[in-house]
Amino acid sequence: xxxxxxxxxxxxxxxxxxxxxxxxxxxxxxxxxxxxxxxxxxxxxxxxxxxxxxxxxxxxxxxxxxxxxxxxxxxxxxxxxxxxxxxxxxxxxxxxxxxxxxxxxxxxxxxxxxxxxxxxxxxxxxxxxxxxxxxxxxxxxxxxxxxxxxxxxxxxxxxxxxxxxxxxxxxxxxxxxxxxxxxxxxxxxxxxxxxxxxxxxxxxxxxxxxxxxxxxxxxxxxxxxxxxxxxxxxxxxxxxxxxxxxxxxxxxxxxxxxxxxxxxxxxxxxxxxxxxxxxxxxxxxxxxxx
Numbered sequence: 001x002x003x004x005x006x007x008x009x010x011x012x013x014x015x016x017x018x019x020x021x022x023x024x025x026x027x028x029x030x031x032x033x034x035x036x037x038x039x040x041x042x043x044x045x046x047x048x049x050x051x052x053x054x055x056x057x058x059x060x061x062x063x064x065x066x067x068x069x070x071x072x073x074x075x076x077x078x079x080x081x082x083x084x085x086x087x088x089x090x091x092x093x094x095x096x097x098x099x100x101x102x103x104x105x106x107x108x109x110x111x112x113x114x115x116x117x118x119x120x121x122x123x124x125x126x127x128x129x130x131x132x133x134x135x136x137x138x139x140x141x142x143x144x145x146x147x148x149x150x151x152x153x154x155x156x157x158x159x160x161x162x163x164x165x166x167x168x169x170x171x172x173x174x175x176x177x178x179x180x181x182x183x184x185x186x187x188x189x190x191x192x193x194x195x196x197x198x199x200x201x202x203x204x205x206x207x208x209x210x211x212x213x214x215x216x217x218x219x220x221x222x223x224x225x226x227x228x229x230x231x232x233x234x235x236x237x238x239x240x241x242x243x244x245x246x247x248x249x250x251x252x253x254x255x256x257x258x259x260x261x262x263x264x265x266x267x268x269x270x271x272x273x274x275x276x277x278x279x280x281x282x283x284x285x286x287x288x289x290x
Contacts, residue, residue: 015071015093018048019100019112020064022256022275025193025219039084039139039258039274040070045116047139049085049258051077053094066275067109069098080261082138105280113141113277114254121254123204125269128257132270138259141277144201147253150245151198151210152237158194193219195237197244199255199273211257213273218244244276251278 022039038050050072064070072093074086088094100108114121122128122142131137197213222240229235256275263270 015073016048017043017097018050018070018072019043020066020068020070021113021277022258023066023216024214024274025216037258037274039256041113041116041119043112043116045112045114045119047084047137048074049082049139050074050088051080051085053088053091064094064096065099067100068096069100070094071097081135082259082261082264083135084137084139105282109277110279114279125203125207125209125271126205128271129269132259132264135265138264139274140257142255142257142271144199144253144255145204145206146202147245147249148200148202148208150241151200152241153196153198155192155194155196157192159192191223193222194233195222195240197222197240199244209269211255211269211271211273213244213276215273215275217275248276248278252281253278 018040019042020038020040022037024037038053039047040050041047070093073089075089077085077087100112102109113119120140122140123145125142128137128140128142131140197218198210199213200208200210202208218240221243222236225239226233226236229239254277255273256277257271258274259270260272
């Protein structure tokens with residue numbers, strides 16, 4: 001779906017460089033079809049939410065990975081009051097211009113995300129919630145003090161409703177006269193996640209909480225494990241928990257967290273986990289030499 005033209009005052013004239021750190025599991029939108037909430041940080045560590053992004057409709061050159069740099073023009077997403085929310089001016093600009101790898105214990109990623117000149121890492125959930133209520137933040141990095149468990153619960157609605165699927169089909173049948181419509185010929189709605197995964201943890205004040213994980217990678221991991229397990233959901237769930245609990249807990253684990261528009265001002269705790277940052281522990285230099 002082509003983007004609506006914007007007035008000059010609404011858009012960022014110059015391109016901004018954004019390091020992509022988050023892609024959430026796709027949801028169905030009445031207005032935009034199947035969309036992905038993409039988020040990232042500027043070189044100074046400040047956050048940006050880019051929405052909507054029809055990720056699976058981008059061509060191969062435009063597809064981007066986590067920790068790719070993008071140079072894009074952005075405009076304030078005016079229906080969304082959250083401070084970090086912008087919309088892309090032109091989908092054709094979604095072409096990676098660089099990538100941060102994992103060399104030297106993720107040094108380059110760590111330098112931007114955790115140590116940028118304006119980067120902030122929350123350790124107290126109370127401060128995070130207060131900043132959401134004040135509309136100061138709707139995206140952040142949070143470092144839990146202790147991971148207690150990964151919880152898996154079956155969703156009440158294990159499939160998209162017929163109404164939402166019908167709306168998607170109607171959208172895909174509406175040809176855009178000035179756009180490449182080849183994606184519509186083979187497009188299939190991504191399955192709804194039948195399981196909800198959450199981290200249970202303590203913060204720096206010892207407060208125990210539970211936040212749902214809405215990361216794209218968690219969803220893809222579940223479906224890949226389900227396929228390898230020949231459809232055995234319990235085995236697939238156990239594999240996801242093993243990854244997010246046993247493997248990630250051995251790292252210097254941080255959460256990428258965000259609020260949803262629906263609950264940003266309403267919920268007692270509006271935050272969810274939209275990605276994980278399992279950065280390796282840094283080695284401590286010996287006082288007595290190597």
